[in-house]
Structures are given as structure tokens and as C-alpha cells.
Amino acid sequence: MDEVFKALADPTRRALLDALYEHDGQTLSALESRFETSRFAVMKHLKQLEEAGLVVTRRQGREKLHFLNPVPIRLVHDRWVSKYAEPWAAALTGLKHDLESTMEKVFEIYIRTTPERLWEAITDPAIRAKYNFGAGMIGELAPGATFTMAAPGAGRPLGEGVTLEVDPPHRLVQSMTALWSDEAKAEGTSRVTWQIEPVGDSCRLTVTHDQLREGANEQLYGGWPMILSGLKTWLETGELLTTPGSLMYGHG
Template sequence: MTCDHFVTYFAAMDEVFDALAHPDRRALLDSLFERDGQTLTELQSRFPVTRFAVMKHLKILEAAHLVTSRKIGREKRHYLNPVPIRQVGDRWISRYAAPFVTAMVGLKQQVEGTVMIGPKHVYEIYVRASAEAVWAILTDDEKTPLYQHFNMTSRTDWRVGGAIEFMMGDRTVIAGEILELAPPSRLVLTFHARWSPEVAADAPSRVTWDIRQLPGNACKLVLTHDDFGGDTATSRQVNAGWPETLSRLKTLVETGQPFELEPDYSPAEG
């Protein structure tokens, strides 16, 4: 990593810490974690502060990429983006320690009764490459193991209505169908997890890849995983994989080199 990359990385980390420093902004993130996709009016109604104050806090959170927003009809909805927080955690928590840290946090939440449910996941990341470059790798089955969680391979019929499978060896762990295919900006597919009997019992959910070209050689990538039908085993388990997938995809597109990671466990171990 060059000196310029270090400067950019630490500046981004400073923005995350600054955004998290204010208790009202942490409360806004908690509210979005509990129920993602809220409007400004909905968020403001939950806090004893002015609408302007909530707008200001949301602007800071968006600048730190902790919150992303999307216009749906006349409404602007806000979503929690956990990628920067995961990146901060990854800096000091080794992959070998991560499962134990997760287990300890989960136990603490169960004992204290503070577990929150957010059955809609939205991730946002910026890539220093064109939308076409991201799309080319995203839709190339040969490149899938270079960025996917667990180094999964894929087999896809690239048309609307076509089948898509993600595999570990000869075993299909995720199966789906392409719902939308609009190169180089939008890919929507169903997502039926099959790595364990628990998730296989869930109905298929939905994954949406949105890629927006920005001025210069850069684009904004937003991944939305939703339509779980409630708090399901799938909605609880996919959070661990997407931040890694997006980080590896970004590295691959920007450098042409895969970011090699050894998985901590297999999906069958859940």
C-alpha cells in the first residue's frame, strides 16, 4: 500500500470515528439497525431533537459512509451501511479471533436482552474504477472465486429468468434466479441459501446490485439484501459474508489482484 493509500485510509477511518463520537448519531444507527429504510420524518419522530438536527447528523453519517440513502417515489429512505464499521473491526480483530468475539458479543446481548433485528441489509462502497469494470467481474463466473465469500464458484445462465448457483466444490450452497439484468448498472436476483437445513427452510430472499458511475474513473456500488419475509435464519447469517465479498471485489477491480482470505469455517458449520 502506498503512502497516498495510507493517508486516504486513515482519513476515512477518522470520519467513521468522528461520526460515531456523538451519542445522537449512534442512536440513529441503532434505530436503523432495528428497522432499516426509515424516512427523515420517521427518524425525527423517535428523537427529542429538531428535524434540522437529525438532517445534520444524517449528513455526517452519510459522509462517513455509515448510512446510505435511496429515493423511493417521493420518499428518501435511509439504510445502515455496516461496511466501514466492519473494516475498523478487521483492523484490530484477527480472522482467528473473530468467531470468539462474535460469540461473546452474542452471549452478552442474549443475557442483557439487547438483541436487535434488522431484516434488511444495505451495503455501500466506492470503487476506483468504472461501472463497466465492476460489472465485467461481477458477471464473469470465472472470476467469482477471486472475490466471493468462502472462495465460492458460480454457474449462471446470464438472462432474465436464468438460474444462478454458487457452489463449494460440487455442492450448491446458494441457488437463485435472475430477476433484472441491466448492464452495467443493475443486477437483481433471488437468493435461496442451502448451506444448512436451517437456512434451506427459509423462502428465497432478494439481492440487488446497483452500480452508479461517478465523475472520473470511479463508481458507487450499493448492495441490498432484503425480502427475507421477517427475521429468518438467512437474514441473521448473511451479514458476515457480504462485507468480505465487497472488500475483495473492490480490491480485485482496483488492482487486478485477488485479496486472498482463508475462510474461518464452512457454511455447513453455520
């Protein structure tokens, strides 16, 4: 967490996060144009934000796009702020992750575990329910197979989709249609990619939620920081977080 606090301490880096909050997936040139400083200085600030996990980059052709990654902020909230604030709070004041003007959301987190154990936590229905709003993934794990996201306390399926790619324990790609509300269902089908990469004694997990409608309802993607924070906590400590991501529908 020290890297996160150091990165947030600088006003220029906070301004870069604000710029990505306003419009996600920007190039270096686009970000640089917002500041009266050198390109090299902006590059240094972005590198520090990347090292802190607050910014994730992705290549698109010859361009390198920068995305705001809210997961470290969620971890700060779950570790400290939730001790003093209402545990059902969804975000830190003044640093939101409502990024409405993009077709793609990218979330990254490091978890001290093995790829095999992380894969099991993502695909096993009982484990998935511990951090995924109480919902497990029910269905055959094979390309072309359908699945539902079911939670006993919900009274109805929370989602459904089709598995597109399966490469254990590295990559899982699925389409998803949210069913937990009429507003979410109206957004139609999007796609979720789980990418697992071993890094030393840990794994880097990157979740990409794309094929979203421009300005899509935040219900579709706003819960990912809570889900990933709950996943990390459960794998590393065996404990559940007292957040909706870990408890909602969990005791139906």
C-alpha cells in the same frame, strides 16, 4: 476512513446508528422522535452519516427511508482490527449488523475501478469465488436463466436462483435460494440487486437484498459486508482478505 471515524465520534450519531440497528428503514420523523433536539440537528447528523457511508437512503413513495450500511465498519475491521484479533472474527464489538426486523437490506461501497471491470468481477465465476466464500456463479447470464453458486470445497451447491434483469455494466437482479444450511434453505427465495454507478475514477456499488421474510435468519444477509470488503480489496490491490468471505471453501 477519516469520515467514518469523525462520524462515529459524536454520541448523537452513534445513537442514530443504534436506532437503525434496532429498526432499519426509518423515516426522518421516526428518527427525530427519539431525540430531544431539533429536526434540523437530526438532519445534519444524518447527512454526515450518509457522507461517511454509514447510512444509505432510499425513496419509497413520498418518504425517504434511512438504512444502516455496515460495510464501512467491515472495512475498518479488515484494515485494522483483524491485525490484532482472530482473523475469522465477523464484526466489531458493540456495533453489529444483525438487523432482524426488516424486509430489505441495503449495502453500499465505493471501489476504485471501472464499471466494466466491476461487472466482470461480479459475473465471472473464477473472480467471484475469490471474495464470495469460494463460490462462483455458474449459469447463463440472461433473463429467465437459472444459476447455481458452486464452490469445490463445499461438497454441495451453496445457492441457486434465477436471473431476472441483466443490464451490463450497470444492473444485475437475481432471485436467490440459500442452500448452505437447512436453516438458510428454510427461509425460501429472496432477491439480490447489484447496481453500479460510475463516480469519478471509482464506482458506487449498491447491493440491495430484499423480499426477505420479516425477521429472516441472519445467515441470508450477514455475509454481505465481508463479501463487499473482499471485492473492494481484490479489485484495488489484487490481494485476498484472510476472512471467511474470501477463504471459506476456497481451497477445496
